[in-house]
Amino acid sequence: MADQAVDDGGTKVSAKGRRPAAGSAPTESQFLGRTRELKELRADIERAGLDTLSGRKAPRARVLLIAGKPGSGRTALAAELAGQVAESYPDGILRARLTEPDGTPVPTESTARELLTALGLPTPPGAGADDLGERLREALAVRRAVLVLDDAADAEQVDAVLPDSPDCLVVAVSEGPLTGIADVRPCTLGGLDTKSALELLGRFTGSVRITVDPLAAEGLVELCAGQPAALVLAGGWLAARPASAVADLSKHLRSEGEDGTALARVFRLAYTSLPSTAARILRLLSLAPAGLVDPHTASALAGCSVQAARTTLDDFAALGLLHAVPGPLPQYEVPGCLQPLLQGLVEAHDRPAEVQLARARMLERTVRLLVSCRAITETDSSPAQEKLAGMPRALRFPSPRAAEEWLTVRKPALLASARLAVADGELDTLARRLMAALVRAMVAHFGTQAAAPELYGIHRLVLDVAERRKLPREKAAALLNLADLDAQTGRSTDALARYRAALDAGREANDPYATGRAMESVGGAHQELGDYDRAADWYGRALAERLARGERVDAARLYGRLATAHTYAGRYGEALVNWRSAVAGHRKNGDVAAQARALSETARVQEYAGRPEESLRTCQEAVEWARRADDVRLQAALQLRLADTLDRLGDPAAARLHRAAAERMLGEELPESAIDPEQDANACEIRSASAEG
Template structure:
């Protein structure tokens, strides 16, 4: 039913983005030896032009702020704002400048994107939490134990509870702070850090995020001005100047071709209005046509239609708008955030005319099969694609897909992704391709392509889980879907996690692929359970169970709803949110009773008792454990009965109700005897002896300890026998027999190996 057993006792990249980043340690000046956090993407190879804009931004760092004379924010970190149209290179320039300035900020360099996968703005509180996590070095872990039982396509997924290498995923929450903004201000105090906040759509996204201590620098990129940010003079990017545009063309065409036709090169740059992405597309297209003159290419670009491609439908024709909006607006780990009103996803920015003409020129030169694959790549989750995904989308072989993807990279239609073999679709091309999908591909063909991709993803996840667990791959699994070792599988899961989460959200939002969506979520949860212990999967697993809950509520599947609510409540309880856990457990109890699932009902009743136990509300804990015991007795489940007798006995002991506690422990002993579980019988007898001691009956405790010692020896467990001997020594001490107690302790020490401790 769940990922873990209940503990019995409490105790889209920016449209102009450079290739994906890697997380690598950086070092401060030589006098510092501690590694410095650095999540900046790598600098764009062959960056050209923008000398004037870069110089102005560097000068802006030391220039007095607009509010300095009015004593407004005199000590706040400097904020630099870079704005520009899609594909013009604002992210590339911000990252390039960040690398130039990195040595000035020895305490850390960070990159965060403030637009989610669906184009929705990331709220300020999530950005604050993510940045706080990065600055302070805290990370959630996969701390829960246990296994996921098999789940068929109608079985509930299990569980309690971001991203691997690559462009930073949408911000993930961290354990709640009393005031995250205040904690972030404290973390920045007295330190020199550089933060790049990419693709900001509204100044409200930066509330509480900007450091209020001097010495740090924040680079903000946006599609337009952001009124409300004090002392930020926007640097607006237009097209490249002619010399820089020609240099950019030269990276694709070489110097000889430019030298032979300098006028044609300049004309081509002017026709593209110096737009960097348009020039890269045209340059790659020309490189594949060595006989075509540059002047002729300029004529063709001029004659290409600048009319917009057909607009993409709001949901790609794949899901109801309200479901897409709900999936896009969800807080990634559900840290108590309340969803806002359902709205349509934000419309993508309109592509500039010169970019449309350049893309049309390149796209119409593609073979039909390649053009179809390129269109369908917009279905790839999180804008990341590899040969497996492309093969499934296009319905071709993996080698053929790999070759076509490499051609797209050479043609400027894709960029290198965060890992070898991964590619990224430039964000500025997505609206164009989505319009083409809607106008040239039938909805049923698009749905089939997405279903093939999801099915391939499920098979990869099952193979990944098998590799992580050291199991043999399934019979008949193609070699291309197998993992060579557990480490290779773990690396794949880490690098693909943002895309896998996006695939799960999109599949659930689809509304027509629920069977595949449920299989995908189940496979992903199980892979995360079997991932290495340090794998940070807590937030993702919470989000996955929220997705299962969405499907269950939409389809009226009460059993799946109960399972999802149990999983979410388990995660809430583990994360220190017991009140949230209690609410979800109660909802799960109603769903379990509606579906007649007594197994889930028993699980919830015991979980409620455990939560009240964690809250130190012992009477309620005992009451809920008693209800769970009654249900388990009605079902004839001896193992559950014995455990619940023990839990009730433990609670009653803490309440000082020794008589009822002793009866519960004796009942546990009797059930363990029926089960033939000698070690557990010995442990329960020892606990019963403890209760007798507390009740003031040391002679009875001594007899019970001797019974426990007999059964421990019958079980043949050395450490258990030693633990019972220590309990027996305590009983003898209470009776005043210190000599006998010493003999028992000496016997216990002989049973322990160096460094060992009692079994309980």
């Protein structure tokens, strides 16, 4: 239903003065009813809590609980309350859903990450629930905000993200009481009052059909138990049948008997009124990841065209069977209160093989869309353009911006799709393709750093599949990716454990790349932890393998990493030997820039070793190679090194000349550490001799 509350059965409906055409849904929203409940909830905000009565300052945020069955309009009431009090909370309204559409509780880690992202704060990839929860509480301690926590399964979920600041307000939505959270009085929802319920029906049917037979309309409200979700479905049924009277619908519902809830009876009537093809599509929408459907998803599930799927989804929205999600692209949400009913229909009418085939089609379509989403960014790649040209028009994006917009809008559903595919266990090949395509698309559009939190979760899923299917090569790759993200966020101990596990998996798979990469990374983790002896040992092992396989470029780089470990350990003689080997290796490989950086590091170690004359000569040689490499930044840094060395050798005039040359190169004073660490992640920073002294 277009622009209805994204709810399990909301009470927000059209506010337009004109009536919608038959078969169409209201298009603007206005809250109906619940006046008494809103008044009680607002009064509860100001109510003196137990801490206030005992003379203590409230240590945590006030929690308001809206309790009700799915379909009672509880989410819409929470949204309306948050909107009414928003002026008192200038830092805004934060929303999070605590239960998946299939009833699975959302992990606290995911909830905290979602709320931190909404606040515009970074969320380190791989951080645990405790760390993220603490970050969230710290962020909210200096803010006045409203947290709407929808569909809470238990008190622990709410307590884990409950702000410590009394200046925040938490509005929790749940089916029952949240035992364990102190000083919470639930506002329990029943049906809508008759006046509001009739107005809700009138938004679909027009006022005439209500006023000509008010008794029948009131009887219909009673048959629907005043439940907003049931009334919406009833209104959609009547809107699609302008010739039917309200009494006709009441008669049909009475013939359904007393089997099930009021919502189940109205839904059953709406479902059986659908053509068989549409009924099948509606059932299969229960398979949509995160309950989010777009035309491509519906098309793949049902095996129909995208345009036919779009038309059917619009029809469902008009009938109140779906909620249209506001946004730049067509997307719909399956109401949470209908999910179990649809799942029951799938179990009753569709064979397991048919359901699995529908899932496979959906995953295959998603993979192809992700491939297209990535390929559109590779404008200079002929193979990518050929791949795009070979795809159906419906799967192609008109521009990289359109592809990024689709990826952004569909990201929650795509991540949920990956989780569900892995949990299913029967479609692991498709799941692996999906995760690989998702990683590539996100990196292409968002960059590795920006997408790191999501990538961490995907790599964990890849690891689960690799372990389940006993795929050592994929296991090694997943462990390396996870360990890299651990290392980037300062969890060096965790990274070391994963690098070692990746080494074992690489050896099992007889994968020389994974083995060499893991060995080098183990050395890097030890170096980060300050264990330079072990770091040098592992770098030496990795170097031996590279030399045995004739990998000269990697060997030259590893000589530098080994020299760096020796430098940190104070073994300057061994460091110089390895830096000279690195210089020779880069010279043979024709890498002038790397040769210049290796010479600059050699000069630095010579300076540390108390050999300034040698350092001066080496530094001058490095300047010449940096000039040949056209590396202005390195040239300037080396000029400063020369200046410091000349100062120590008693030649201040020459030192001033070199400093002036450095300033002319970059037009401003350089910091003492002037090498860009991204140029060579294995090089120690260039520091002046005076700084070392």
